[in-house]
Amino acid sequence: MRGEIQVLFRAIEAKDVGLICRWANDDRVNAGATFRVFPWSERMVRKMIDDGNFESDEKRYLIIETAEGIAIGIAIVRAINRQDRNAELGIVIGEIEYWNKGYGWAVAQKLLELCFNGLGLKRIYVYVPEFNRASGIMAAQLGLAKEGVLRKCFYRDAKFWDATLYSLLDDEWQSQRTLGKR
Numbered sequence: 001m002r003g004e005i006q007v008l009f010r011a012i013e014a015k016d017v018g019l020i021c022r023w024a025n026d027d028r029v030n031a032g033a034t035f036r037v038f039p040w041s042e043r044m045v046r047k048m049i050d051d052g053n054f055e056s057d058e059k060r061y062l063i064i065e066t067a068e069g070i071a072i073g074i075a076i077v078r079a080i081n082r083q084d085r086n087a088e089l090g091i092v093i094g095e096i097e098y099w100n101k102g103y104g105w106a107v108a109q110k111l112l113e114l115c116f117n118g119l120g121l122k123r124i125y126v127y128v129p130e131f132n133r134a135s136g137i138m139a140a141q142l143g144l145a146k147e148g149v150l151r152k153c154f155y156r157d158a159k160f161w162d163a164t165l166y167s168l169l170d171d172e173w174q175s176q177r178t179l180g181k182r
């Protein structure tokens with residue numbers, strides 16, 4: 001399965017408003033993510049697109065498409081720090097029927113390629129909330145190093161949750177590739 005799935009990234013367009021709303025308002029998609037508590041309206045998403053909330057020098061939210069051109073989710077590079085050359089990554093597969101088929105893995109590979117070989121970043125990182133088991137497993141499988149725990153940094157379901165900070169450096173990624181681990 002791994003290595004066989006191809007995904008494409010494209011910019012978010014006005015036509016994606018409905019899709020983004022559906023994904024953002026789906027409790028199953030949201031279960032592991034750290035979205036806001038209020039439902040998203042189409043008006044709000046349209047405004048976010050118009051205001052450049054999804055694309056700027058500091059962040060890019062990209063629509064993930066399958067090889068067949070089906071939009072299935074959003075790949076995120078945010079907090080892009082040009083001076084220190086690092087950024088935070090995120091992946092949301094909004095179409096649930098595409099979960100557990102290797103798409104998340106394929107998106108992660110493409111994001112790493114984009115960050116290290118495209119943007120020339122030194123370090124990428126992800127915050128994995130303790131309520132998101134899948135992301136923790138994926139981060140470890142991708143070879144990200146565990147840097148530490150942020151105590152009680154997310155609030156949801158009337159409870160504060162820890163998050164684990166994972167990171168990967170460009171040379172670690174390159175040597176994993178050379179060793180054929182990905």
Ligand SMILES: CC(C)(COP(=O)(O)OP(=O)(O)OC[C@H]1O[C@@H](n2cnc3c(N)ncnc32)[C@H](O)[C@@H]1OP(=O)(O)O)[C@@H](O)C(=O)NCCC(=O)NCCS
Pocket residue numbers: 028029030031032033073090091092093094098099100101102103104105106132133134135137138141
């Ligand atoms: C987390 C997410 C990106 C994983 O994507 P996916 O396409 O289902 O993942 P893949 O099929 O590529 O699986 C990659 C690895 O992750 C692990 N994994 C994926 N989903 C899992 C789950 N629900 N429970 C445990 N492990 C899981 C598997 O170990 C898998 O490795 P394997 O091939 O050895 O089985 C996807 O479930 C998602 O978008 N969830 C909602 C949003 C979210 O929580 N995003 C992360 C925070 S921004």
